[in-house]
Each structure stands twice: as structure tokens, then as C-alpha cells.
Amino acid sequence: MPITAPDFAFLQTFVRERSAIVLDPGKEYLAESRLGPVARSAGLPGIGELVARLRVDPRGDLTDKVIEAMTTNETSFFRDVHPFEALRTHILPDLIKARSNERALNLWCAASSSGQEPYTIAMLLRENFPALIEWRIRFIATDLSQEMLRRSREGIYSQLEVNRGLPAKYLVKYFEKRGSDWQVKQELRSMIEFRELNLIKPWPSMPQFDIVFIRNVLIYFDLPTKRAILGNIRKLLRSDGYLFLGGAETTLSIDENFKRSQAGTTWCYRL
Amino acid sequence: MRALVVDDSKAMRVILSQLLRELRFEVVDACDGIDAIEKLKDAGTLDLALVDWNMPRMKGIDFVRHVRGQGLQPQMRIMMVTTETEMDYVQQALTAGADEYVMKPFTKDVILEKLGLLGITAG
Numbered sequence: 102m103p104i105t106a107p108d109f110a111f112l113q114t115f116v117r118e119r120s121a122i123v124l125d126p127g128k129e130y131l132a133e134s135r136l137g138p139v140a141r142s143a144g145l146p147g148i149g150e151l152v153a154r155l156r157v158d159p160r161g162d163l164t165d166k167v168i169e170a171m172t173t174n175e176t177s178f179f180r181d182v183h184p185f186e187a188l189r190t191h192i193l194p195d196l197i198k199a200r201s202n203e204r205a206l207n208l209w210c211a212a213s214s215s216g217q218e219p220y221t222i223a224m225l226l227r228e229n230f231p232a233l234i235e236w237r238i239r240f241i242a243t244d245l246s247q248e249m250l251r252r253s254r255e256g257i258y259s260q261l262e263v264n265r266g267l268p269a270k271y272l273v274k275y276f277e278k279r280g281s282d283w284q285v286k287q288e289l290r291s292m293i294e295f296r297e298l299n300l301i302k303p304w305p306s307m308p309q310f311d312i313v314f315i316r317n318v319l320i321y322f323d324l325p326t327k328r329a330i331l332g333n334i335r336k337l338l339r340s341d342g343y344l345f346l347g348g349a350e351t352t353l354s355i356d357e358n359f360k361r362s363q364a365g366t367t368w369c370y371r372l
Numbered sequence: 373m374r375a376l377v378v379d380d381s382k383a384m385r386v387i388l389s390q391l392l393r394e395l396r397f398e399v400v401d402a403c404d405g406i407d408a409i410e411k412l413k414d415a416g417t418l419d420l421a422l423v424d425w426n427m428p429r430m431k432g433i434d435f436v437r438h439v440r441g442q443g444l445q446p447q448m449r450i451m452m453v454t455t456e457t458e459m460d461y462v463q464q465a466l467t468a469g470a471d472e473y474v475m476k477p478f479t480k481d482v483i484l485e486k487l488g489l490l491g492i493t494a495g
Contacts, residue, residue, distance in 0.1 A: 182488055260457055260475050266485040269462055269473035278459045 104129050104136075108152040112136075115155060116171050119164070120245065121301040122321040124171070135170040139163070169246040172321075176214040177265035178221050184314070184345050185221060187364035189229050192343050196311055197230065199341060205237040207308045209337070211300065211315040213242035216253030216285075216293075217262070218314060223289045224271050239308055243298035253295045256285030300330050309339050317347035324355065331356040335372065344370040373492070376415065377401040378408040378432060379424040379453070388422050388453065391483055395492075405430025409438060418448045420492060423470070425454035425461065433468055440469030449490045453478070 104112075112132055113124045124132065133148060140151040143163060154163055179185055200206060210219040219242035226233055244250055263272055263283045276283040298304060300318065313334055319327045335358055338344055344359065346352070352359035352370050359370040375397040377388045382403075389399040400415050402408035404427040412418070421439075423432040430438075436450055451472040452465045462473050472486045487493070 177485065179485075179489070261477075261479075261482075264475055264478055264482045264486075266489070268489050269466055269470075272473070273459065273463050273466060276459075281457070 104132050104148050104152075108149060111152055111156065112167075112171075115159070116168065119168050120172050120299070121323070121326045122172055123323050132171070136167060139166050139170050142166075165247070169248055172245065176217045177262070178217045178267035178271075180218065180221075180266060180316075181348060181367075182266075183365065183367035184316070184369070185225055187367050187369065188222065188312070189225055191365050192312065192369070193226075193230055196343075197233070200236075200311070204235070205239070206233070206312075207239040207310045207339075208241070208312045209307070209310045209314070210242040211298065211313065212318040213244050213253060213295070214246075214249050215258075215262075216242065216249070216256065216295070217258075217265075218242075218316070219253070219293045219295075220256065220275075220285055220289060222314070223292045224275050226292070227275070227289065228271070238292065240293045241296055241307065242293050243296050245297065245299040247297065250295045250297060253293075254290065256290045257282050258285075259283075301326060304333055307337055309342075310337050311339055311342045312345075313338055313342065314345045316345055317350070319350045320347060327355050331359065335359070338372060340372055342371070346370065373419045374398045374400070374415070374417065375420040375422065376408060376411065376418050376448075377422050378403075378405065378427070378435065379422075380404055380427040381424070384424065384453075388483075391480055392420075392422075395484075395487070404428050405432060405435035405438070408435050412439070412444060418445050420487075420490070421445075421448055421450045422453045423450060425452060425456045425465075433464060436465065436468045436470050449492070451486060451490070453483075 109129050109132060116122055116124055136148050136151055140148055145151050155167065196206060208222065213219050219240065242253060257279060259282055263276065275286050275289055277286055319330065331352055334344060358372060361368050362371045373396065375392045377385050377399055379385045380403050385401045389401055392399050400411050402411045406429045423435060425432045432452060432454065439445060449471045450469065451474060452470050453474045453476065455476045457475045465473050471490055474482055474486055
């Protein structure tokens with residue numbers, strides 16, 4: 102059954118207060134498709150009943166599940182290809198040269214969802230820059246969802262997920278078959294520290310980063326929230342570091358401290 | 373751009389051919405490896421082949437070995453599109469000279485993303 106206008110209005114406020122994500126009018130379909138399974142798994146007949154439960158008990162177990170369902174973004178291995186090509190051909194060679202004395206690099210994938218993006222970068226590092234094994238690499242991936250973090254740490258992906266954008270040669274090299282699923286090999290899983298971080302809440306202590314990926318996230322936030330998040334990133338990005346946003350996102354007119362910079366066939370942002 | 377679709381299922385040939393035509397490919401199709409080798413003789417230069425694994429007369433993997441072994445259409449990128457999902461099959465296909473591997477069932481996006489990995493973009 103379609104979601105009612107009052108229930109959608111309630112969800113808009115509910116989700117916004119907890120994640121700062123703005124559900125614009127017209128996104129009713131998203132609420133229906135994402136929350137239908139949450140209602141069913143809670144033994145409720147529909148979204149109406151789910152919302153009724155949230156109204157009565159907004160701090161209950163269902164809250165996390167609803168927020169997670171509404172904030173989980175689509176992701177795939179090598180999504181959009183170009184940022185990873187830019188890392189391989191321009192950015193990592195430059196950074197490796199610039200950091201040749203300290204021999205250390207810090208990377209961060211924010212809102213890493215089910216982990217495909219950090220694992221893509223991990224494969225890219227192993228494949229193209231094997232000498233970095235000798236370096237101190239701190240690779241942090243964060244998400245607000247405990248479920249996504251659990252999945253990411255486990256590194257198990259369905260057949261459909263490994264079909265999405267993952268080169269077959271990497272599947273063979275970096276995954277193991279687990280029943281009908283595929284698991285990222287321990288050598289890659291151990292490269293990445295998966296941590297909880299809600300972008301709109303106070304951030305935990307983080308190192309200074311050389312590379313930050315925060316793609317297809319800002320698009321969901323309102324302007325003040327975007328500005329606050331970019332301001333926080335600015336404090337964590339090294340002066341010669343690189344920030345990657347999603348293809349439909351920009352820092353322009355939000356945070357003028359960042360300059361758009363060509364990186365191969367795509368754009369990144371620098372201080 | 374020109375492509376060859378090799379699958380013994382007519383429905384699958386139609387689905388894949390239609391998808392490729394939407395990407396402005398000119399498509400030749402074949403129902404097994406033997407048929408595909410025949411079609412290659414008159415097909416002119418091809419950019420891409422989508423090849424099923426299990427087919428009568430000649431399997432897709434044997435077709436790939438033949439094409440690569442004989443140096444036919446060296447520019448042609450080969451993508452297996454198959455229900456075979458074991459690691460050993462993926463490895464065999466790559467060793468034989470396939471460039472990519474898609475496990476059925478797939479979505480249109482899966483094919484588009486894999487083509488992107490081969491440097492082939494829509495339109």
C-alpha cells in the first residue's frame with residue numbers, strides 16, 4: 102500500500118533529525134521500497150504500522166533499522182571508474198613521490214556503505230603499487246550503519262554484487278568462493294579499518310588524510326550540513342591532499358577553501 | 373562498433389543483441405562455437421564478443437581458445453556471459469584469453485559496467 106502523506110511527513114522529520122538526510126517530496130517511492138522489507142522483517146503488515154510503531158517508540162530497535170534502510174546508498178566496485186583511474190595514474194604516483202621520506206599514507210572512505218569502494222582502492226593499491234606494502238598505510242573506512250560495517254568487515258558479496266564493476270582478474274586474485282557468495286581475501290580485509298562515524302554527529306579522533314573519498318553523500322544533505330561536513334573534512338585533509346566527491350557533487354558555493362582540480366579524466370578538490 | 377553474440381538460447385541472444393544495439397552496436401549472432409567461427413569469416417572487424425559457456429557442438433571456452441589460438445580478430449574484446457559461477461571457470465576463461473566474465477543472471481547495468489571496464493562506453 103502506498104505511504105500516506107502524514108506518514109511520509111513524519112518520516113521526513115524522523116530521518117532528518119537522526120541523519121540530516123533530506124527526503125524531498127517525490128521520494129515516497131524510496132521510503133516504500135526501502136521500508137517495506139524493514140516492516141516485514143519486524144513482523145508488521147506494512148509501512149503504516151511501521152510508522153505507527155516509530156511514533157510510539159522512537160528510540161526502539163526499529164529506529165536504527167529504519168535509518169539504515171533510508172541512508173544506505175547504492176554502491177559497486179569501481180563505481181564511476183574515473184576516480185580510481187585518477188588515483189592510479191596521477192594522484193598516487195604524485196603522493197608516493199611527495200611522501201618518499203616519511204613513507205606513510207592515510208586514506209579515508211567516508212559513508213563506505215557495504216565496503217565496495219574501500220576494497221576497490223585496496224585492490225588498486227595492491228595491484229599497482231606493491232611497494233606500498235613496506236609503507237605505513239592507514240586506511241580508514243567509515244559508515245553510520247553497524248550492519249554495513251559488519252558486512253564490510255566480513256567482505257562477503259553476492260554474485261550480483263561481484264558482477265557489478267569488478268574486473269574478473271581481480272575476482273580471481275582477491276576473492277574466495279564461499280558457497281554461492283564471494284569473500285574478499287584476508288590480505289585485503291586486513292588493510293582497512295572499518296569504523297562507525299555519523300557525519301552529522303561529533304567526529305571521533307582521526308588522523309590527517311592524504312586522500313578522502315566522500316562520494317554521493319553530500320547530495321542528500323541540506324546546505325548548512327554540507328558546509329559543516331566540508332569544514333570538518335578541511336581540518337583533516339593535508340594541505341596537499343585530495344578530496345573526491347560524487348559526480349553530481351561540488352564544493353563550489355559551499356566551501357570556497359576548496360579548489361576544483363583536474364585529476365585525469367575527472368575532478369577532485371584541493372585546498 | 374560491431375559485436376558478436378554467441379549463445380544457444382535464442383531469448384538470451386535477443387536480450388544481449390538488443391542491449392548492444394541500444395549502445396549503437398551492429399550485432400552478429402551465433403548459436404554455438406562452430407556457428408560463431410563460421411560467422412567470423414564474413415563478419416569483418418569486430419570490437420566485442422559476448423560468449424556463453426555451455427553450448428552444443430562447441431562450448432564457449434573452446435571458441436575463445438580457438439579465436440585467441442589462431443590470432444583471429446585480435447582487437448576483439450571477449451566477455452564470457454554464463455551461468456558458470458565457480459572460480460575455476462573464471463580462471464579458465466581468463467587464461468584462454470577472455471577479457472571479462474559476467475555471471476548470469478545479470479542486469480543491464482552489469483553489462484554496461486563491464487563494458488566500461490573494457491573501455492567501451494554507451495552510445
